Amino acid sequence: MPPLSSQDQAALFAKAQRHHAAGQPEQARSALQRLILAQPDHAPAHAFLSTLAYEDGDTQAFLEHADIALKLAPGAMRLWQSAADRFGRIGYSDRALAAYDQMITLDPKAIGPKADKARYLQVLGRFDEANAILRKLIKRYPNEPELYRIHLGASKTRKGDPMLRQMLKLWNEPRLNDKGRISLGFALAKAMEEQGETGKVFHFLHRANALQSKLAPVDPKAKDREIAGLLAAQDSDLTPLGAPLDPRPVFVTGMPRSGTTLVEQIIAAHSKACAGGEMVHALKLAYARFGVAEKMTPLAQITPEALADYSAHYLRLARRDTGATSGVITDKAIQSYLIFGLIHRAMPGARIIVVHRDPRDIALSIYKNHFAIGTHRYSSDLTEIAHEIKRFRMVVRHWKSVMPDAIHEVRYEDLVSDPEPQSRALIAAAGLEWEEQCLDFHQSKAAVQTLSLAQVRQPIHAGRREAWRRYEADLQPFLKAWGDEPWD
Numbered sequence: 001m002p003p004l005s006s007q008d009q010a011a012l013f014a015k016a017q018r019h020h021a022a023g024q025p026e027q028a029r030s031a032l033q034r035l036i037l038a039q040p041d042h043a044p045a046h047a048f049l050s051t052l053a054y055e056d057g058d059t060q061a062f063l064e065h066a067d068i069a070l071k072l073a074p075g076a077m078r079l080w081q082s083a084a085d086r087f088g089r090i091g092y093s094d095r096a097l098a099a100y101d102q103m104i105t106l107d108p109k110a111i112g113p114k115a116d117k118a119r120y121l122q123v124l125g126r127f128d129e130a131n132a133i134l135r136k137l138i139k140r141y142p143n144e145p146e147l148y149r150i151h152l153g154a155s156k157t158r159k160g161d162p163m164l165r166q167m168l169k170l171w172n173e174p175r176l177n178d179k180g181r182i183s184l185g186f187a188l189a190k191a192m193e194e195q196g197e198t199g200k201v202f203h204f205l206h207r208a209n210a211l212q213s214k215l216a217p218v219d220p221k222a223k224d225r226e227i228a229g230l231l232a233a234q235d236s237d238l239t240p241l242g243a244p245l246d247p248r249p250v251f252v253t254g255m256p257r258s259g260t261t262l263v264e265q266i267i268a269a270h271s272k273a274c275a276g277g278e279m280v281h282a283l284k285l286a287y288a289r290f291g292v293a294e295k296m297t298p299l300a301q302i303t304p305e306a307l308a309d310y311s312a313h314y315l316r317l318a319r320r321d322t323g324a325t326s327g328v329i330t331d332k333a334i335q336s337y338l339i340f341g342l343i344h345r346a347m348p349g350a351r352i353i354v355v356h357r358d359p360r361d362i363a364l365s366i367y368k369n370h371f372a373i374g375t376h377r378y379s380s381d382l383t384e385i386a387h388e389i390k391r392f393r394m395v396v397r398h399w400k401s402v403m404p405d406a407i408h409e410v411r412y413e414d415l416v417s418d419p420e421p422q423s424r425a426l427i428a429a430a431g432l433e434w435e436e437q438c439l440d441f442h443q444s445k446a447a448v449q450t451l452s453l454a455q456v457r458q459p460i461h462a463g464r465r466e467a468w469r470r471y472e473a474d475l476q477p478f479l480k481a482w483g484d485e486p487w488d
Contacts, residue, residue: 043076057315
């Protein structure tokens with residue numbers, strides 16, 4: 001094929017972009033392949049093909065095109081950033097770290113690549129290495145509030161730590177922008193609790209959450225419409241279609257900070273199981289294929305072929321993320337509870353585990369933790385947290401009524417108080433035989449993408465129960481909104 005003019009190359013690339021935006025990956029791939037056939041050294045086309053392969057769950061093609069793109073454009077920082085993130089997500093930790101190092105080499109003065117590398121080292125459980133990087137960055141850039149939040153996400157402040165004085169000095173800086181004050185507020189709240197200054201914790205939390213709420217206001221009516229529409233769309237025959245999937249997914253869900261990570265790690269410690277973490281594929285694919293929220297196509301109108309294609313795509317992505325080809329994969333994406341009916345029908349053999357925890361401890365932990373702005377919008381308001389937990393409970397009750405034998409429930413408090421029998425029940429619910437190593441999950445070296453970065457490296461203990469009692473006065477808006485509904 002003769003070389004294409006610059007104009008023709010641009011036209012083909014734009015065509016691929018349009019097809020991709022329209023949800024037509026095959027047409028996008030065809031346009032890019034034509035472009036590469038004429039221009040084999042077209043780095044953006046290879047990068048785009050790597051994205052298409054990644055989104056389809058084709059790990060080999062993703063790696064092949066990503067390597068070519070990086071070789072053709074070794075100075076392209078955005079390509080290295082994308083590669084580092086994706087290598088990390090699919091478990092290629094050495095390649096992810098190498099990509100971060102390449103970004104640091106390309107721009108030695110930039111803070112971002114070094115901080116991102118430290119954050120990934122935390123995910124890997126390599127806390128000492130991460131802390132060394134972050135301490136050095138904080139010393140050099142004491143006015144970067146995000147560094148404090150990342151650092152304290154997996155470490156504790158020590159008595160007399162000069163870093164705490166730096167944080168308080170920065171907090172009093174009137175020119176600190178809202179996003180910076182949000183990050184610093186959550187970091188200072190954690191530091192105050194660690195220093196025993198519990199009376200000061202909510203001073204920082206209230207300010208940080210108020211600012212986050214301003215940047216990403218909550219819309220309770222929209223969430224109510226979404227839930228009502230989704231449940232209505234799944235009001236259908238929920239009998240599983242086809243043969244059991246392999247590997248077989250086990251969906252672990254609950255409110256954020258309810259103990260889902262602990263449950264996932266217990267199951268994933270089994271020799272025939274693998275942790276997928278917060279894979280969001282089930283809901284994202286459902287929205288992409290069948291319609292978003294209350295506009296979802298009724299399940300009764302979706303053909304068995306379309307459901308099979310949906311589950312096959314989910315399985316490709318799950319295999320990509322975990323590397324598993326058989327056995328059990330856990331998926332603890334929080335929002336999957338919204339489509340349990342679809343999952344049950346489209347994914348034969350899938351298991352569902354719901355984790356419950358005292359709502360007061362959930363509320364406290366949610367309010368104390370920083371979520372990416374725009375996600376979990378309710379988390380910045382104690383009253384809205386109460387409403388969100390009630391929504392979750394209502395939806396779980398619905399699924400229990402229409403799929404009475406499909407859901408295994410576990411209480412976090414029971415799990416940490418009496419781990420072995422509860423863990424045995426979990427393993428059985430996942431469809432596996434008991435193995436003693438499931439109680440030693442904290443010894444795992446696997447990457448863990450969760451806010452509970454440090455906690456999941458510790459054995460089970462009951463010390464995190466009823467933490468809310470120290471802050472009962474501060475939690476009054478939540479307690480008032482909860483009303484007389486039982487805590488169990």
